[in-house]
Amino acid sequence: MIVFNALQTSLNAGIGRYSYELAKELYMKNPKKLKIVIRKEDQELFSFARSEDLIIAANIKNSKIRNIYEQLKLPWIIHKKFPDAIIHYPDTMAPLFSKNKVVITIHDLAFKSLKGVFTWKTVWWKNFITNLSIGKADKIIAITKFTKDEILKHYPKISEEKIVVIYNGFNDFSKESIREKNVGDKIKNINKPYILTVSTISPRKNIDGLIKAFNRIKGEVNENLIIVGSNGWMYNEVYKLAEQLELNDRVIFMGKVNDDELKYLYRNAKIFAYLSFYEGFGLPPLEAMSYEIPCLVSDIGSISEVVEDKAIKVTPYSIEEISKYLLEMTRNSHILDRKGMSKHIKKFSWRICAKETFDAVSSINIYL
Structure with a gap:
């Protein structure tokens, strides 16, 4: 079982699009092996899924509330219902207290490579959470070879085998x-x-x-x-x-x-x-x-x-x-x-992205 966190669907333009399109394609191909976490406000968007396959979170009004929920409440809910499931978070921040296996997607490490374009608070927070998340994740999806190289450059102790490159799809x-x-x-x-x-x-x-x-x-x-x-x-x-x-x-x-x-x-x-x-x-x-x-x-x-x-x-x-x-x-x-x-x-389709993502998650040594 995979539990895909799609809470960012309507809260974040880029990662929101990734979350929605990938969750939808994963579900259409593997409906019996996927649960999707969504905001209550996004229920209509996920009408393609059966209600029993949705974990619906209420009162997630902004990213700050989402971050707290993803760290403190959601991992507990998932482990209680699906103790053997693998959790996929669609960005750099992993559920640090999760007892389940964890997959994260890293889109970029701009906060490390670019100087003077982020506030010091943003840089501090991203460094803090990314350092912990990379250690926590059992598998890391990098959306380009460039991103994979960035991860290995800034985190040289990480095993290269832990990272898999899967290109995004796009909406034609x-x-x-x-x-x-x-x-x-x-x-x-x-x-x-x-x-x-x-x-x-x-x-x-x-x-x-x-x-x-x-x-x-x-x-x-x-x-x-x-x-x-x-x-x-x-x-x-x-x-x-x-x-x-x-x-x-x-x-x-x-x-x-x-x-x-x-x-x-x-x-x-x-x-x-x-x-x-x-x-x-x-x-x-x-x-x-x-x-x-x-x-x-x-x-x-x-x-x-x-x-x-x-x-x-x-x-x-x-x-x-x-x-x-x-x-x-x-x-x-x-x-x-x-x-x-x-x-x-x-070359860039959500169908291909979903298939490769499912295969990557499945490669973690837990029976799905």
């Missing part, structure tokens, strides 16, 4: 219809071609670098720059930069959008840019590729690994290089093999 929006009624007028009324980026606005995402590069070529291109994503840490600095460069009429901040609006924006984008300094995986470029949009991405870390040779890669630290290739891509729509993109993205 291009195969889904767009419900126009869900698309806001601000998006529908876009009347110029545009360069698109989809990312939380925070220092490690390098949105400011993209804006600076765009500023260099603004007089040579007709495209605007559209930025989609929620405000993260230090987001005000990015807004201030656009104002200082007098780009308010050329750089458009859309904020958080719904799935139909995101499909609409992908479908009509001319170029997609994703120039983060650090990612554990880097999902948006795959989403863009599903629409056969030429992508400009960072040449470092997991992004390069995930896109392989199906995107143009630049160093995210060079504004000159970013601007050079942005300009070239606006002028040459055939700069990349678009057919190759469609073939490439088939």
Whole structure:
């Protein structure tokens, strides 16, 4: 038996998506071997599962309450009901007091590799909980080879056999219809071609670098720059930069959008840019590729690994290089093999992710 913790489904964008899609695919393939932990608020999303296969938690209103529940109450509930089950937590934090076997998924170790982009409290907490969790876990899933290398780099005493690389799946929006009624007028009324980026606005995402590069070529291109994503840490600095460069009429901040609006924006984008300094995986470029949009991405870390040779890669630290290739891509729509993109993205499916995850968990020496 596997108990999958999907409490983050609607509390966290990235890990929430991973939790939901993986839990759903695992359950559809192995309904008799899976229980899913969910928030009461998410019951409707998990209507595909029988009620007896759900462990429903009430009053989990935010991540702080979730963390406490996951550490102090949930392990006790699981052990009482399913003493031989293996617990899968979908992020770095393991249930430290669990008497069951434990699997965790590590998406990245950005707090160790990037300096100056997290508060000292965040760095302290992540170091503390990750150190303990890596020791507690019986198996660790790394979502890329890059993430596995990061784990071995920062935790050299860990056995490499304890880590298995399993790529995320992704949602191929291009195969889904767009419900126009869900698309806001601000998006529908876009009347110029545009360069698109989809990312939380925070220092490690390098949105400011993209804006600076765009500023260099603004007089040579007709495209605007559209930025989609929620405000993260230090987001005000990015807004201030656009104002200082007098780009308010050329750089458009859309904020958080719904799935139909995101499909609409992908479908009509001319170029997609994703120039983060650090990612554990880097999902948006795959989403863009599903629409056969030429992508400009960072040449470092997991992004390069995930896109392989199906995107143009630049160093995210060079504004000159970013601007050079942005300009070239606006002028040459055939700069990349678009057919190759469609073939490439088939490597990343939730079906494959679920099968490999189930096999990895099953390899722990407990009869499922």
